[in-house]
Amino acid sequence: MDAGIVSYGAYVPRYRITPAEIGRVWGVDGEGMGQALNVHRKSVPAPDEDTITISTEALRTALIRGAIDPQQIGALYVGSESHPYAVKPSATVVSQAVGATPNLTAADFEFACKAGTAAIQTCLGLVGAQMIRYGVAIGTDTSQGAPGDALEYSASAGGAAFVIGRENVIARVHRTVSYTTDTPDFWRREGQRYPSHGGRFTGEPAYFKHVTECANRMFEAVGSAPKDYAHVVFHQPNGKFPQRVGKQLGFTDAQMRYGLVTPFIGNTYSGAALIGLANVLDHAKPGERILMVGYGSGAGSDAFDIEATDAVATFDRSYGRPIQEYLDGGVEIPYAMYAKFRGKINMGDT
Amino acid sequence: MREVAVLGVGQTKFGELWDRSFREIGIEAGLQALVDAKLGSGDLGGLFLGNMASGTLLDQEHIAPLILDYAGLAGRHLPAVRVEGGGASGSLALHQGFLAVASGHYDFVVVGGAEKMTDVPDTTANAIISSTADHEWEVVFGATLPALWGLIARRHMHEFGTTREQLARVAVQMHENASKNPLAHYRNKLTLAQVMGAGGVAEPLGVLDCAPLSDGAAAVVLGPLEVARKYTDTPIRIAASEVACDTMAVQHRASVTTLESTVAAARRAFARARRAPADVRVAEVHDAYTISALIALEDLGFVEKGQAGPEFESGRFAPGGSLVINPSGGLKAQGRPFGAVGVAQVVELVRQLRGEAKERQVSGATLALAHDVGGTGATSAVHLLERAN
Numbered sequence: 157m158d159a160g161i162v163s164y165g166a167y168v169p170r171y172r173i174t175p176a177e178i179g180r181v182w183g184v185d186g187e188g189m190g191q192a193l194n195v196h197r198k199s200v201p202a203p204d205e206d207t208i209t210i211s212t213e214a215l216r217t218a219l220i221r222g223a224i225d226p227q228q229i230g231a232l233y234v235g236s237e238s239h240p241y242a243v244k245p246s247a248t249v250v251s252q253a254v255g256a257t258p259n260l261t262a263a264d265f266e267f268a269c270k271a272g273t274a275a276i277q278t279c280l281g282l283v284g285a286q287m288i289r290y291g292v293a294i295g296t297d298t299s300q301g302a303p304g305d306a307l308e309y310s311a312s313a314g315g316a317a318f319v320i321g322r323e324n325v326i327a328r329v330h331r332t333v334s335y336t337t338d339t340p341d342f343w344r345r346e347g348q349r350y351p352s353h354g355g356r357f358t359g360e361p362a363y364f365k366h367v368t369e370c371a372n373r374m375f376e377a378v379g380s381a382p383k384d385y386a387h388v389v390f391h392q393p394n395g396k397f398p399q400r401v402g403k404q405l406g407f408t409d410a411q412m413r414y415g416l417v418t419p420f421i422g423n424t425y426s427g428a429a430l431i432g433l434a435n436v437l438d439h440a441k442p443g444e445r446i447l448m449v450g451y452g453s454g455a456g457s458d459a460f461d462i463e464a465t466d467a468v469a470t471f472d473r474s475y476g477r478p479i480q481e482y483l484d485g486g487v488e489i490p491y492a493m494y495a496k497f498r499g500k501i502n503m504g505d506t
Numbered sequence: 507m508r509e510v511a512v513l514g515v516g517q518t519k520f521g522e523l524w525d526r527s528f529r530e531i532g533i534e535a536g537l538q539a540l541v542d543a544k545l546g547s548g549d550l551g552g553l554f555l556g557n558m559a560s561g562t563l564l565d566q567e568h569i570a571p572l573i574l575d576y577a578g579l580a581g582r583h584l585p586a587v588r589v590e591g592g593g594a595s596g597s598l599a600l601h602q603g604f605l606a607v608a609s610g611h612y613d614f615v616v617v618g619g620a621e622k623m624t625d626v627p628d629t630t631a632n633a634i635i636s637s638t639a640d641h642e643w644e645v646v647f648g649a650t651l652p653a654l655w656g657l658i659a660r661r662h663m664h665e666f667g668t669t670r671e672q673l674a675r676v677a678v679q680m681h682e683n684a685s686k687n688p689l690a691h692y693r694n695k696l697t698l699a700q701v702m703g704a705g706g707v708a709e710p711l712g713v714l715d716c717a718p719l720s721d722g723a724a725a726v727v728l729g730p731l732e733v734a735r736k737y738t739d740t741p742i743r744i745a746a747s748e749v750a751c752d753t754m755a756v757q758h759r760a761s762v763t764t765l766e767s768t769v770a771a772a773r774r775a776f777a778r779a780r781r782a783p784a785d786v787r788v789a790e791v792h793d794a795y796t797i798s799a800l801i802a803l804e805d806l807g808f809v810e811k812g813q814a815g816p817e818f819e820s821g822r823f824a825p826g827g828s829l830v831i832n833p834s835g836g837l838k839a840q841g842r843p844f845g846a847v848g849v850a851q852v853v854e855l856v857r858q859l860r861g862e863a864k865e866r867q868v869s870g871a872t873l874a875l876a877h878d879v880g881g882t883g884a885t886s887a888v889h890l891l892e893r894a895n
Contacts, residue, residue, distance in 0.1 A: 188705065355628050361524050 159283040160325035160462070161318050162290065163222025165476050166434040167213035168314035168421050171200040172486035173494045175309045181491045182304045189309050194395025198312035198422025199482075200489060203497050207236045207296045207315065208246045210427075212253045214317040215292060217476030219254060222319055226256040229319075230288025233278060234264050235271025235295045235426045236315075242346065250294070260288075268342060269391055270452030271295060272316070272426045277332050277458060279320035291320040297425035302350035303500055310394050312422025314482070316430035326468040327437060327446065330461040331378050335370035342453035353453075362455050363393065367401050370457030371449050378461050382406040386444035389415030389432040391451035393423050414439050415448075420483035426452075433462075435479035440464040507608040509731035511741040511894060514543025515853040520722035520841030521691040528564055528622040532573040535723035535846075536616050543614075543727035544737050547577070551612030552585040556599030556619035557845035558592055562634045563626055573618065592638030592880030593794065595619065596724070596848030597749070597887030604747040607728050619849035620723035631719050635844065638881040640754035652716055652795065654756050654882045656708030659797035661762045663710065666812030668800065670710055672819055674701035676796035677714050677838055679824055684835020686865040691720045691841030715796040720841030724850035731894060740860040745873070746775035746890040754884045763812075765883035768805035772877070775888040776807070779873075783807035786829060786890075787871040788858050790851035792879040793836040802877055803831070806888070825868065833858065833866040848878035848887060859893045 174197050179186015190196055201210070211234050219226055234246040247262035265271040265278075272295015279291025296315025301307025320329075341362035344351035354362075367390060375381060382388070388411045390398035395418050402412050415432040418424075424431055429450040436446055446462040495501050516538025518531045532555070540547065555570040566572065570586035589599040596619030603617035623631050636650040644654060662668045678698055684690035696714060704712040734741030750770035753759055759766065776782055783806060791806065793799035800814035808829060809817045817823070823831040834840040834854040837847055855874035857863045876889040 185705070353627075356522065357524060357624070360522075 159280050159320060159322055160328035161437070162321040162324055162326065163218045163224060163319040164316060164434050164437055165214045165217025165221060166314070166316035166431050166479060166482070167210050167217070168199050168424070168431065168482040169201040169205050169210070170486050171202060171497065172197040172488050173200050173491065174488065177491050178309055186309070192396070193310055194399065194419050195310045195422055196419050197486070198310060199314055199424070199486065200494050200497055201298045201313040205298070205313070206240045207234065207238055207298055208240055208249045210296045210298070210313065210315040211246060211250045211294045211317065214296070214315050215250060215254050215294060218317045218319050220475040221472055222324070224290060224319055226254045227259070229256040229290045229292055230260050231279060231282050232256060232260055232262045232292040233275035233294065235267070235275040235293070236264070236297050237266055237268055237271065237344070237425060238297045238299050239264050267456065268452035268454050269393065269425045269428060270450040270456060270458055272430045273450035273458040276318055276320065276460070280329055280332060283320050283322060289321060293318045293320060295426040295430040297427055299425045300350055300498060305350070307351065307353065310418070310423040312424050314421060314424035314431055315427040316434045318430065324467055325465055326471050327440070327462050327464050330463060331374065332458060332460045333370065333373045333377050334456060334458045335366055335373060336456035337366070339455035341455055358453065362453060363397055363451055364401055366455050366457040367391065367449050367451050368405065370459045371405055371447070374447065374459040374461055380461065384445055385411060385447045387415055387436040387440065387446045388412055389429055389436055389446065389448040391429045391449065392416060392418035392432065393428070395419035417479065417483060431479060437468065438473065438478050438480065440468050442466045442469050508610055510604050510607045510728055510744045511731040511734040512726050512744065512852065512856050512891070513729045513734055513737045513741065514539040514541070514545065514727035515856045516542060517689055517724040517850055517853045518722050519689045520720045520843060522624045523721040524624065526721070528560065528566070528620060529572060529576045531622070531721065531723040532618060532620040533577045535620065535725040536573065536577060536618050539616060539725040539727045545614060545727055547579055547582070549614050550584060550616060552606065552615050553587070554599040554603040554606070554615060554617045555586065555588050556596035556849060557588055558590060558595045558621060558638070559634050559844070563631070564622055591885045593844050594848055594878045594880035594885045594887050595845040596850070597876070597878035597889065598885070600726070600848060600852060600889065601747050601749050601887060603728050604744055607730060614727060614729045616725055616727055617849060618723065618725040619846035621843035621845040622721045623719040623843060624721050628719065643755040643757065650708070651881070652711055653708040655795040655797055656711045658756065658762055658801070658882065659710055659795070662797060662801065665763055666815065668815035670702060671698060672800070672815035673710065673715060673796040674698050675819055676793060676799045677701045680793060680832055680836045680838035683825065683833055683866065684839030687835050687840055690835045690839055691718055692839045711795055711797070717794045717837035717842035720843045722841055722843035722846045722850070724846045724853045726849060726852055726856070734894065741894045742856045742859050743892045743894040744889060745779035745781070745892045746888070748774040748778065749885065749887045750774065751885050752883055754881065756882050763801065765801060765805050765879065765886060767883050767886035768802060768877065768879065771886045771888040772806045775890050779890045781873060781890065785873045786875045787873065788830045788833060788855065788868040789875040789877065790832055790834060790836065790854055791877040793832060793838045794842060794879070796838070798879065799831065799836065806875065806877055830868045833863065833868055848876065851876040851878060852889060852891065855891050859891060
């Protein structure tokens with residue numbers, strides 16, 4: 157495949173809350189919950205942030221880093237399960253904000269947590285077919301767990317944008333394969349504020365089955381094995397699932413080191429694997445091979461066999477923050493502030 | 507009354523059977539039992555099916571004809587009856603099947619037990635199982651089934667000095683037993699530290715003191731003992747089938763630490779069989795919570811009241827001991843598909859008495875006891891099984 161990542165950028169809101177603080181309010185052992193999930197802090201969007209502002213911030217970074225003329229973008233897709241509008245695309249607002257309009261196609265994608273990887277695949281197709289010069293794929297979410305629900309300990313906010321093209325590629329995508337079934341493990345119906353989930357059903361028959369099957373299909377398709385990859389990135393609904401699936405597949409902690417970001421910022425849903433990939437690209441050396449396997453409930457996985465090119469060494473990352481700063485930084489807030497920011501305080505009809 | 511024998515047994519794997527439907531597992535267990543009994547469906551007189559809560563768990567009532575229908579037997583117009591008694595539903599179905607054959611009205615019946623519990627969220631399932639306690643006197647005020655058993659455990663500790671570690675030993679032993687049972691929900695071994703360090707459910711009970719929510723089905727074929735040898739070389743006689751009830755709410759009982767329903771059912775069963783607790787070498791007892799197993803040992807007459815903790819600790823109820831409790835792993839580790847439990851207990855004991863329990867085989871067992879409880883003891887059932895000579 158003659159296409160790959162030309163540039164990338166990510167954004168994670170600055171506020172953080174700890175599982176211990178959430179547990180304090182609900183009368184449960186939040187710290188223990190955080191340890192069990194391997195989530196130590198999660199990001200919280202400020203009241204004026206949503207998936208459109210996160211997308212715009214991430215994409216601006218990518219465009220400046222890659223010195224890409226926004227008018228050369230032929231397609232822009234925003235993958236999310238928390239688009240601010242049910243009807244009215246996020247992708248048009250983002251396109252206009254970065255100056256990419258009007259000569260492009262744009263759309264919003266939704267596939268639970270893997271809308272971002274699906275957007276990358278679409279861009280790879282359009283770029284590979286030479287229908288467009290650059291395609292932009294964004295994965296972002298500001299997802300919420302219902303107050304007191306297990307999801308509240310991990311659901312966070314953030315996103316990453318990838319510019320896909322044929323020239324000045326910093327990471328070539330050799331192959332992408334998918335594995336998709338009708339598996340109802342997690343859903344939110346029209347009009348519902350918080351998602352529902354099948355508890356333990358989200359594990360073995362959902363996340364683990366799809367990620368494992370998809371990764372194995374990739375190994376078969378390109379004749380690779382876990383040892384061939386310098387880095388691996390999995391979708392990471394918590395810090396525990398990706399560690400377990402990585403171990404089961406035969407990856408080491410060292411291979412997972414940069415790809416695992418959820419323990420420090422929480423689960424950014426459609427942004428999770430993509431922010432992990434951005435962190436890997438912050439550290440990748442020319443010639444290193446990267447495996448990314450996304451997962452979206454409902455359910456499906458997309459795998460990508462990627463190789464960092466020589467250009468990754470000279471890629472100008474001076475604009476925007478390295479992912480590590482998002483993992484280390486942030487301002488911790490108490491639950492009351494979090495509840496206010498997330499609109500969980502009932503203001504009546506005022 | 508005619509003597510009744512178990513001619514065949516069948517059971518599915520217990521666990522989170524997400525890729526199998528209720529009707530599928532019900533039929534599998536029933537067909538296994540018929541094949542084991544070398545009986546065709548043409549010989550069948552009827553079906554008794556134990557099930558606690560298909561209506562709330564699956565939105566499906568009227569499940570006894572459902573199973574017959576999807577087993578291809580609708581055209582035979584057999585009678586099929588569902589029996590409900592909370593967690594004791596399976597044993598109550600067995601009791602009905604026993605009476606049906608003993609009365610002479612039917613010759614051969616299938617008694618099944620089935621429950622599919624993991625298709626709803628855990629919180630929903632926990633609310634449903636708590637409905638086997640007294641809704642108006644207990645559940646409305648926030649009590650759940652584990653909360654009530656936690657209260658019973660705390661009182662047992664207060665009255666008799668039972669320790670947290672003694673409770674945990676039950677869980678460790680059940681997982682050890684289940685590690686040899688290929689049909690068990692949990693086959694992993696546990697340490698005392700793991701059980702005692704696990705997250706709390708209802709003090710003093712932690713998550714590893716509680717039986718899991720499981721899917722599963724079990725079935726037995728019953729027939730008249732007088733013709734049993736035509737079908738099997740090792741017919742197992744039902745020496746007693748007794749059911750007893752008590753107050754629904756724990757608070758209405760004279761003693762919180764005794765299940766009078768179990769005491770009554772056991773006393774009647776031993777009297778009818780003309781046997782004593784000391785004659786029993788292997789038993790499957792109700793261990794939905796670790797405290798339940800200790801109280802069962804006392805109320806069934808195997809140990810003095812209040813002594814089950816130290817007696818269990820001594821190892822006399824472990825494999826190789828004088829009385830082996832729950833070689834299957836019990837509800838705690840083999841799993842707890844509510845309506846299937848009472849029938850599965852009998853399936854295990856029949857295999858023990860036939861000498862077909864492989865790694866789990868208890869040597870020298872000729873008399874076995876099955877003990878099943880609904881709610882916190884509003885219903886208990888005791889069955890005595892014996893190798894027929």
